[in-house]
Structure formats: C-alpha cells, structure tokens
Amino acid sequence: MSNDNELEGSTVCITGGTGSFGSTMVRHLLKKNVAEIRVFSRDETKQDQMRNELRDEKLRFYIGDVRDRNSVSKAIKGSNFVFHAAALKQVPSCEFFPNEAVSTNILGSTNVLEASFEHEVRTVVCLSTDKAVYPINAMGMSKALMEKVANSFVRANMGSITKVAVTRYGNVMMSRGSVIPLFLSQIRNLKPITVTNPKMTRFMMSLSESVELVEYAFSKAESGDLFVKKSPGATVETLVKSLLEIEGVVGTPNINKIGIRHGEKQAEVLLSSEERAKAVDLGSFFKVPLDSRNLDYQAYFEKGDEDSGFSEPYTSSNTTQLGVEDLKKIFLQLPEFRVSDAKNGMIL
16 A cells, blocks of 8 residues: 555454455555454355465454444454445345345444444545445445445544545446456357447446555545546447457447446446535545534525535546547456467456
8 A cells, every 4th residue: 555654563454355346455455564454244155265265364354244233343343444345336236125225335334434433443444436426326325325424423523533534436347246247258158248328438447446546545535535536438339349359259249238227327427516616636536525514504594615616527428538449458457357378368
C-alpha cells in the first residue's frame, strides 16, 4: 500500500475476504509488512482453498456472517484496519430477494461499523458500487443506504479514533459473477452470446485497480470521504467484439439479444450531478467530502447549503470510451488471462 509505515506490524481484517476483491487484497497485503491478515467470510470451502494455496502464517481465517454481530465482533476485535467487502452484489438475485440485500448490505454493514467503533479500529474502508447512485435496483438501493449508514456513524462520532471512508467503483473485469467470464465461456463452448443491449455502457476496472482505489482511500481519507477512481467505459457491443477477436473467432457470431434484465440501467453512474458539483478532482480520483451539517433541522428551513451550481453526472457513457483495440490491450495485460502458446489464444 501507499502507506506502508502505517500498516507495518498491524492487524488487518477483510470482510468478504474470499471474494474476488478480498482474495486480491489478501495477496496484496501478504507482500506488505503486516503482522496478521484476518479473512472473514461464511464460505468454509473458499477459506480452505485459500489456506492451502497461500500457506502463510500471517493468515487467520474466521468463519462468520456480517449479519451476525457476535461473529463480526470476534473477527474485528484487535484489528487496526478493516476493509469491508462482504456484500450481496448480483443485481437479479437482490431484485428477487431484496430483504436478503437489506440484511447483508445494510444491517451487516451496521454490524461491521459498530464493531469497528467499539474496538477502536483506526480505519474502515467500505466498498460500494456505481449502482448506489440514482439506484433503480435493490442491490444499488441497499448499497446507497450502506453509504448513508457509514456517514451517520461518522457524524455521530466526530471525535472518534476510528476513521471511515467509502469507495465506489464500477464493473470489475474478470471478477466472479461478472459478464466477461460468461462471454468467454459462451464463445469457447460455441454457445450463443447472451447480450442484454449492445449499446449499454459500463465502467471498466481491473481487480488491481479496485485495490488501488481502496489503498488511496486508506491513505488519503478524512473520515466521511467518498472516493471514486476515474475509469474508462465501453459498450457491451465493443466488449463482445474485443473478446471475439482475442479468441480468434471468424465469421458472424451467434449473438442472442435478451434485453435489459431486472434492475439494469443503460449506463451506470459513479458520481451524481450533486456529488460531482462539490467533488474535489485529485487527478486519477474524485473525492466527495462528508456533508457534516448537524441535526439542527431548523437550519434547513432558514439556510441551505452554499450554492455550488450544477454539474453533469459522471457516467459510463460520458467518461472516456474504449474501442476494440483498447479493450484487447487491457485484457491481454490482466493477470487473470494467461497466454497459451499451444492454443495460440487465451485461457483462464
């Protein structure tokens, strides 16, 4: 991390530590001079796989669920830093089971924050999503409320030793459950490629870039700050074309346009118009400071916020757009891809 001195000799807890982000962060932290990494998750099989693969004495595994306050507290007690990545993230499943999204993403996050303040954790970084901005689906709504819960803890504990920051990011390429592994599987198995809407746009970010964003928030945040990494976007059509070319597919591919699914948007948004108007441009990142006004409600009737004007929201359609060749270069650099000379193509 960029703040290695602060991490030296520390204990770090990662909720959802066996997920795509969590496992990437674990491997990243193992290169640092930390004393202990606590992997907190409910999946014993993934924990066992990670334990056998990494075999590092710095790793400690905690079986539990963020919904269970007691198991969260046991994992966090004695930790210096917490990266909160545990969540229900799939849009369709949260649409059909919104109460489960509430239990994990909102109430579970409350448990993590309560335990962090109780045990005087120094920094908590909560991972959010572009779907939390102008949310139209249960996953995004639950993540938006997670952000509000984090801010409420900061406002209620302004003098606390515990610092809280939130990071938001878009599609993480090659993460579990994302569309790129699905497209690759369909292409390699000669199945129809299921495209929702070819003109739909999404932000493109690698797993290493998601770690970079969390690193930046960890080292730079004042409590209550929200961070967004500037990311390029691409259409689904461009994404499919780039993968077809990488795989060496010739001729007309079999594409099945299935239409927009439950809770999906044509474009995603990382910063709302209101947030972008007050965001601080930090080069590769945007920072949105906490609105720290108190609960003197009368002030809202007599005086509003300083007029900062209006700004265009930061979306996957108005960010820098990637072409087919751009995406191919990015994919070929991802460690999740491996070059296979024997096949003269790509394998996972």
